[in-house]
Amino acid sequence: MVDQRAFPKGFLWGGAVAAHQLEGGYNQGGKGLSIADFYTLGDSENPRTITSTIEKNRYYPNHEAIDFYHRYPEDIKLFAEMGFECFRTSIAWARIFPKGDEKVPNEAGLQFYDDLFDECLKYGIQPVVTLSHFEMPIHLVKKYGGWRDRRLIEFFVRFAKTCFERYHTKVHYWMTFNEINNQTDYENDGALYSDSGLVPQANENREQLMYQAAHYELVASSQAVQAGHNIDPTIQIGSMIAMCPIYPLTARPEDILVAQRAMQTRLWFSDVHAKGDYPEWLCRYFKKNNFDMDITEQDLRDLRSGTVDYIGLSYYMSFAVEYTDHIDYNENEDRVSNPYVKKSEWGWQIDPIGLRYALNWLNDRYHLPLFIVENGLGAIDQKTKENRIHDYNRINYLKEHILQMKKAVLDDGIPLIGYTPWGCIDLISASTGQMSKRYGFIYVDQDDYGNGSQERFRKDSFYWYRDVIKSNGSKL
Numbered sequence: 001m002v003d004q005r006a007f008p009k010g011f012l013w014g015g016a017v018a019a020h021q022l023e024g025g026y027n028q029g030g031k032g033l034s035i036a037d038f039y040t041l042g043d044s045e046n047p048r049t050i051t052s053t054i055e056k057n058r059y060y061p062n063h064e065a066i067d068f069y070h071r072y073p074e075d076i077k078l079f080a081e082m083g084f085e086c087f088r089t090s091i092a093w094a095r096i097f098p099k100g101d102e103k104v105p106n107e108a109g110l111q112f113y114d115d116l117f118d119e120c121l122k123y124g125i126q127p128v129v130t131l132s133h134f135e136m137p138i139h140l141v142k143k144y145g146g147w148r149d150r151r152l153i154e155f156f157v158r159f160a161k162t163c164f165e166r167y168h169t170k171v172h173y174w175m176t177f178n179e180i181n182n183q184t185d186y187e188n189d190g191a192l193y194s195d196s197g198l199v200p201q202a203n204e205n206r207e208q209l210m211y212q213a214a215h216y217e218l219v220a221s222s223q224a225v226q227a228g229h230n231i232d233p234t235i236q237i238g239s240m241i242a243m244c245p246i247y248p249l250t251a252r253p254e255d256i257l258v259a260q261r262a263m264q265t266r267l268w269f270s271d272v273h274a275k276g277d278y279p280e281w282l283c284r285y286f287k288k289n290n291f292d293m294d295i296t297e298q299d300l301r302d303l304r305s306g307t308v309d310y311i312g313l314s315y316y317m318s319f320a321v322e323y324t325d326h327i328d329y330n331e332n333e334d335r336v337s338n339p340y341v342k343k344s345e346w347g348w349q350i351d352p353i354g355l356r357y358a359l360n361w362l363n364d365r366y367h368l369p370l371f372i373v374e375n376g377l378g379a380i381d382q383k384t385k386e387n388r389i390h391d392y393n394r395i396n397y398l399k400e401h402i403l404q405m406k407k408a409v410l411d412d413g414i415p416l417i418g419y420t421p422w423g424c425i426d427l428i429s430a431s432t433g434q435m436s437k438r439y440g441f442i443y444v445d446q447d448d449y450g451n452g453s454q455e456r457f458r459k460d461s462f463y464w465y466r467d468v469i470k471s472n473g474s475k476l
């Protein structure tokens with residue numbers, strides 16, 4: 001018997017996307033080039049290549065993406081048909097400040113988001129906005145080396161202020177950096193590049209570089225929170241973390257200890273965001289490793305004054321870890337596969353109960369409202385001759401996760417603001433650049449190489465999710 005209880009009144013249902021994964025129009029309306037414009041296509045085995053120039057005859061999937069830049073009225077109308085109450089997207093930094101370090105914003109870029117947000121509001125859909133979702137102007141990477149340079153704080157805060165001033169009456173919920181904690185995977189070039197615009201040199205200590213860049217991002221975030229609240233004290237500015245609960249593979253105490261450290265390693269970013277302080281274990285870790293960190297007294301004051309109002313999280317999977325020979329967590333060495341959960345076609349471990357566990361964990365730790373701003377199943381979809389897409393696997397995935405979310409809210413008392421499943425319309429995958437790794441309720445006729453009509457089709461999940469929203473989660 002499926003749990004038929006409804007969610008509390010006011011719970012926000014919607015969907016989530018990010019600018020560079022769907023807008024296209026990469027060089028239109030005065031937009032500068034961003035780091036996402038330099039990513040080629042990859043696949044499930046091979047990460048995307050980061051090129052230093054845009055090479056002729058190579059395919060860059062984010063350049064055109066699904067052309068939301070021109071087609072958004074049609075897409076928002078479809079979201080409205082599903083009954084969306086909110087829509088999470090990001091603002092492409094390079095549309096507003098094409099180079100990133102100039103003082104005057106690009107009016108055409110600002111106008112684009114005004115028009116987009118107005119189109120949402122026309123249907124009663126409130127925009128939820130991430131300021132930096134795996135994107136920054138490429139000029140900031142080329143000239144300053146990305147977030148390794150303290151001057152980025154000033155540039156980001158100028159961008160954030162410009163957005164708060166312009167849109168604060170239209171946007172209530174904001175987030176500063178998408179999945180800021182992905183950088184714990186600092187051995188992965190893609191994670192460092194997309195989160196911080198870092199291209200480490202051969203002689204550099206990647207780990208120290210990650211910590212330094214993350215520190216500047218955290219300071220920038222805290223200054224942005226302060227500025228946002230000065231502009232409009234009613235807006236809510238959140239952290240956004242990739243929440244992957246990490247389990248010990250066994251009850252062996254060594255496994256428990258390494259899993260605890262792994263969770264601390266993933267969560268220290270939101271610790272700083274929410275509590276305004278570095279955790280003690282991390283300060284000791286910096287010293288033990290002789291990391292020469294540029295952290296000033298003023299930075300520490302800023303971190304304390306600019307704590308977040310809520311925690312936004314993505315939830316796709318859980319991990320399991322096993323002790324090897326040290327307790328300091330290392331993503332690549334310690335992660336193992338969990339025999340109790342299934343995997344997606346891309347090897348992501350599917351664990352709905354882990355979502356309830358994650359929400360309880362975050363609530364205990366932060367006592368702040370939570371917002372699930374990403375969740376979903378990346379899968380290959382087949383369109384039939386009748387233009388139908390029977391995506392039962394996706395419906396099942398989402399249903400199982402919503403059921404656990406319901407228990408977390410109604411049985412455990414978790415203060416959850418809302419739920420925006422990822423890629424509510426098919427878009428370019430962040431990790432692979434593929435179109436065929438689809439998450440949407442809306443199918444976009446386009447293949448991995450950009451061929452296709454780009455026509456939109458409602459999947460079976462479209463009708464299912466419409467009913468979920470209409471019944472406020474009682475009908476699953």
Ligand code: BGP
Pocket residue numbers: 018021134178179242314374378422428429430431432437
């Ligand atoms: C998150 C990102 C999104 C998104 C999603 C799915 O990490 O915030 O941008 O893409 O994961 O990942 P992928 O597109 O690689 O399947």
